Amino acid sequence: xxxxLFTRLAVDGIKKNKxxxxxxxxxxxxxxxxxxxxxxxxxxxxxSRMRGATVLYAIMGMGKLVMVVFSCLFLLYTNSFxxxxxxxxxxxxxxxxxxxxxxxxxxxxxxxxxxxLGIVFGFAAGILLSKLFELILIKMCGxxxxxxxxxxxxxxxxxxxxxxxxxxxxxxxxxxxxxxxxPIELLRSTNAGEKEPKTNVLFAIGGIVIxxxxxxxAISIQDAVESFNIFFIAVIAVIVATYMLFQAGxxxxxxxxxxxxxxxxxPRHFVPVSGMIYxxxxxxxxxxxxxxxxxxxxxxxxxxxxxxxxxxxSIDKMYPTDVYISANSIDSYESWAALDSSELYGKIHxxxxxxxxxxxLFERYEDFIxxxxxxxxxxxxxxxxxxxxxxxNYSMVEIAELDxxxxxxxxxxxxxxxxxxxxxxxxxxEKEVFDIDGLxxxxxxxxxxxxxxxxxxxxxxxxxxxxKKLNDYAMSIKAQVTLSAGWGFNTELPDxxxxxxxxxxWSDIGMYRVISKAEEKLExxxxxxxxxxxxxxxxxxxMGACAFIIYFKQLTEGYExxxxxxxxxxVGMTVKEIKAGINSQTLITFFSPLALAxxxxxxxxxxxxxxxxxxxxxxLKVFIxxxxxxxAAFALFYLLVYKKTVKSYVEIVSQ
Numbered sequence: 344x345x346x347x348l349f350t351r352l353a354v355d356g357i358k359k360n361k362x363x364x365x366x367x368x369x370x371x372x373x374x375x376x377x378x379x380x381x382x383x384x385x386x387x388x389x390x391s392r393m394r395g396a397t398v399l400y401a402i403m404g405m406g407k408l409v410m411v412v413f414s415c416l417f418l419l420y421t422n423s424f425x426x427x428x429x430x431x432x433x434x435x436x437x438x439x440x441x442x443x444x445x446x447x448x449x450x451x452x453x454x455x456x457x458x459x460l461g462i463v464f465g466f467a468a469g470i471l472l473s474k475l476f477e478l479i480l481i482k483m484c485g486x487x488x489x490x491x492x493x494x495x496x497x498x499x500x501x502x503x504x505x506x507x508x509x510x511x512x513x514x515x516x517x518x519x520x521x522x523x524x525x526p527i528e529l530l531r532s533t534n535a536g537e538k539e540p541k542t543n544v545l546f547a548i549g550g551i552v553i554x555x556x557x558x559x560x561a562i563s564i565q566d567a568v569e570s571f572n573i574f575f576i577a578v579i580a581v582i583v584a585t586y587m588l589f590q591a592g593x594x595x596x597x598x599x600x601x602x603x604x605x606x607x608x609x610p611r612h613f614v615p616v617s618g619m620i621y622x623x624x625x626x627x628x629x630x631x632x633x634x635x636x637x638x639x640x641x642x643x644x645x646x647x648x649x650x651x652x653x654x655x656x657s658i659d660k661m662y663p664t665d666v667y668i669s670a671n672s673i674d675s676y677e678s679w680a681a682l683d684s685s686e687l688y689g690k691i692h693x694x695x696x697x698x699x700x701x702x703x704l705f706e707r708y709e710d711f712i713x714x715x716x717x718x719x720x721x722x723x724x725x726x727x728x729x730x731x732x733x734x735x736n737y738s739m740v741e742i743a744e745l746d747x748x749x750x751x752x753x754x755x756x757x758x759x760x761x762x763x764x765x766x767x768x769x770x771x772x773e774k775e776v777f778d779i780d781g782l783x784x785x786x787x788x789x790x791x792x793x794x795x796x797x798x799x800x801x802x803x804x805x806x807x808x809x810x811k812k813l814n815d816y817a818m819s820i821k822a823q824v825t826l827s828a829g830w831g832f833n834t835e836l837p838d839x840x841x842x843x844x845x846x847x848x849w850s851d852i853g854m855y856r857v858i859s860k861a862e863e864k865l866e867x868x869x870x871x872x873x874x875x876x877x878x879x880x881x882x883x884x885x886m887g888a889c890a891f892i893i894y895f896k897q898l899t900e901g902y903e904x905x906x907x908x909x910x911x912x913x914v915g916m917t918v919k920e921i922k923a924g925i926n927s928q929t930l931i932t933f934f935s936p937l938a939l940a941x942x943x944x945x946x947x948x949x950x951x952x953x954x955x956x957x958x959x960x961x962x963l964k965v966f967i968x969x970x971x972x973x974x975a976a977f978a979l980f981y982l983l984v985y986k987k988t989v990k991s992y993v994e995i996v997s998q
Contacts, residue, residue, distance in 0.1 A: 349445070353452030356432060362898060362991065363425055368461045370421060370891045374414045375465025375506060376472055377884050381406045382498035383473035384876075389481060389489035399480075399873040406877045410884070415509060417888050420632075422513045424895040426520065429453075447518045454517075458510040462503060470494070476876065483651075483872040485865070550587030557581045561950040574950055581943060585634055588939070590627035626932065629896050634936035636889040637981070638943040640882045641973045645944075646951055647878030649969035651871045653962040658867055661959055662860040664704060664831030666695070666845050669856045671827045676814045679707060679826040687830065687852065694848045695834050704831040706751045708743040709810050711817070711824040715770070715801055719778035722822030738770060738801040740779075744810045758787065758808040765789040766804040769957070777805075782816050838864075867959065886977070890984045893933070897988040901995030933989075937981050944974060 357364045384390055385403045393399070429450075473495075478488055557580040560573055668687070673679045688700040713720035715738040743766075745758050756764060763777050763784035777784045784807065807813060817824045834841060838861035849857035952966055960966060 349448045349452050352449045353456060356429065356449065356453055357456060359432075360425075360429065363895070364457065366891055366894055367421060367425060368457055368464070370887065371418065371457070371461030371506070372465035372468060373887050374410070374417070374884070375462050375502060376469035377880055378407075378410050378414070378502050378505075379466060379469030379495070379498060380473045380476055381410060381880060382502065383469070383493075383495045384477060384480070386495045386498060387473075387477055388493060389477060389491070393481070393484060393486060393869060396869075399869065402870075402873045402877050406880060409881060411505070413884065413888070414506070418509055418513065421891060421895055422517070424899050426517050427899065429517075443522050446521050450517055450521065451514060454510055454514040458507065462506055466499060466502075476880075480872055480876050483875070484869050544591070546587055547591035550584045550591065553580050554584035554588065557584065558946040561946050564950060564953065574954060577950065581638075582635055585939065585943075586628065586631040589631040589634070589935075626896070629892060630932060630936050633889055633892055634940050634943070636885045636892075637936060637940035637977060638947070640885045640889070641940065641944050641970070641977050642947055642951060643878040643885075644882050644977075645966075645970040645973040646955055647871075647875040648973065649962075649966045650955060650958060650960050651875045652969060653960050653965035654867055654871050655864075656962050656965075657959040658860065658864050660961055662858070662863055665833045665841055665860050666831065666848070667858045667860075668830040668848075668852065669827070669858060670829065670854075671825060671856070673826040673828065676811060676826060679828065680811070682707065682828055684830065687855075690848060690851050691830075691832065694844045694851065695832070695836070698832050698834060702832050704751050705747070705828070706743060706831075707747050707810070707826075707828045708741050709814060709817075709824055709826055710739065710741040711822065713738050713740050713780075716778075718774065718776070719772070720780065720803065722780045722817060722820065722824070725821045725823055727823075738803060741802070741804045742810065742813060743804075743806045745806055745808045748806045756806065758806065759785075760808055760812065761785055762787045762808065764806045766806065767791075768802050768804045770801040770803055772803065779813065780816075780820065780822070782813065886980060889981075893984055894988045894991070897992040898995065901992040905996050933985055937978065941974060944970065 381403050385400055385407070390396055390399060474492065478490075481488055557577045560577050564573060668691075670682075673682075684700070684703070684705060688703065691698055691703065692700075712723055714723070715736050720738055720740055745756060748754060749756055758764060761784055763786055765772065765777075765786065765788070767790055772786070775786050777786055814824065814826070836844070841859050841861045845857050845859035845862065849855075948966075948970060952960075952963070955966065
């Protein structure tokens with residue numbers, strides 16, 4: 344047989360099954376396009392000139408890893424739909440006299456055509472989208488647009504190799520199935536039903552228990568840092584529980600419906616319910632996957648969009664002054680206590696003429712890394728290092744002196760020598776006595792205002808009457824402590840001048856670090872814009888995957904149900920009744936993933952908010968609105984996918 348004949352047969356096979364192949368090629372092209380965009384942004388010369396390029400590279404590096412793993416899993420999963428449908432034709436070729444070697448050559452032709460089209464169209468879309476997203480990111484970060492064109496050939500070669508390897512693996516799997524199985528077995532696999540699954544009550548109960556525990560942790564954790572440690576464990580638990588519930592719970596629900604004779608023997612419900620019972624072992628995994636993808640999309644978009652939208656208010660609260668001068672690691676208590684700000688005030692005034700000494704907020708504090716326990720904290724000694732096992736327990740402690748606190752914040756707080764007052768912190772301490780390595784302080788009050796900062800570890804901030812007492816004790820036990828001070832002030836100058844003058848002030852002072860809110864805002868904008876863009880990328884990927892899984896699932900079930908509906912039509916079922924039955928089926932199967940995803944989203948909100956709190960988000964209203972808008976937008980997208988896919992299902996079963 345000539346190569347041209349094999350090519351024609353491969354093309355004919357693709358044309359005959361275009362309802363499956365066209366979406367598959369589009370999904371492959373989409374994966375290639377997004378992969379190229381992510382790789383392009385890491386290599387883009389325009390991005391490399393941005394202030395936050397390093398942050399973007401790190402964030403997009405995570406995106407590259409996610410794309411690699413997800414592309415493999417998604418293409419393997421969707422290829423199974425194609426393989427099952429094509430088994431019939433390959434078996435027929437074999438029965439009509441074509442040997443398996445030639446069948447495998449046809450399969451190779453189909454794989455080459457599909458892979459080539461997907462990669463070519465993917466690069467065409469990716470090249471256009473990469474420039475578009477580059478311009479969007481540059482605009483979001485406030486930089487001038489760069490319209491120069493750049494083609495990342497190195498990344499293109501890597502992507503071609505990666506997806507070529509995936510297509511080769513898929514071809515090997517499909518070819519092996521053709522070679523190993525007999526033609527009659529391939530025919531049977533196309534129409535093979537599954538045994539009625541047994542109701543695994545323990546499996547369903549286990550899923551409910553695991554999900555309940557994960558939900559409980561998500562809503563009960565008060566410590567923002569602890570939420571960071573528990574988040575990924577909770578995510579894994581929710582994924583496992585979701586698969587368990589859809590695998591076992593869906594079978595249980597279908598069997599309950601079957602036992603309800605009035606419901607089950609209604610023409611609208613008979614075919615959908617009877618078909619679902621036998622498919623639920625396989626369908627459960629598909630529905631769970633849709634649910635997880637939906638949850639991931641809504642959480643990612645809700646989190647990243649709320650960070651970006653709430654950025655300005657977060658930065659204003661994290662940096663209450665326009666300029667802050669930080670003096671760390673002052674060598675002795677005597678130097679710290681005798682700090683003379685007069686020379687510094689002169690340098691401030693020479694750079695910021697409108698700032699007077701009385702306009703400058705001055706604060707001093709002692710800070711140290713400590714190991715947390717239920718009664719307080721323990722110092723690290725000078726000869727002691729943090730061990731890997733201690734990382735989850737260490738805390739940052741910052742203690743201010745009473746007089747400095749009252750002057751800086753115009754407060755009227757009074758404390759005894761053995762009393763402590765807690766300021767807003769990431770960690771919560773509820774006991775009445777705070778033990779600092781044997782030095783006990785009575786807790787007389789707590790400022791319950793939110794902590795505005797970016798600490799990703801547990802932190803305690805507090806005020807005591809006399810720092811010398813604490814410092815002398817720390818020195819006596821050879822503890823690792825640092826004495827620090829800070830000066831902050833506001834100015835009416837525009838951001839560009841503040842950044843310029845703050846940098847000039849830093850060079851004049853030399854030994855102290857000068858931080859300007861305007862410059863920090865640019866850094867945060869770059870980071871939040873990068874996170875939002877990555878969230879959009881991955882959401883597009885997951886939404887597309889969700890849509891294609893639903894589409895392939897509906898088509899596969901349509902082909903499986905066609906004979907059943909044909910039989911029902913022969914005994915009098917009308918097209919109207921068929922559509923009513925389909926609506927009954929989709930209400931149970933199609934919207935159950937969205938409903939559970941909405942529950943996942945609601946219970947994830949507390950722990951996600953605490954994680955965003957560590958990144959600086961403190962606006963609850965922005966967070967809630969972002970979550971609600973993302974859910975509404977995804978639900979609308981889901982409904983549109985439903986209408987499109989159910990139409991294809993109806994066309995197949997009505998033929």
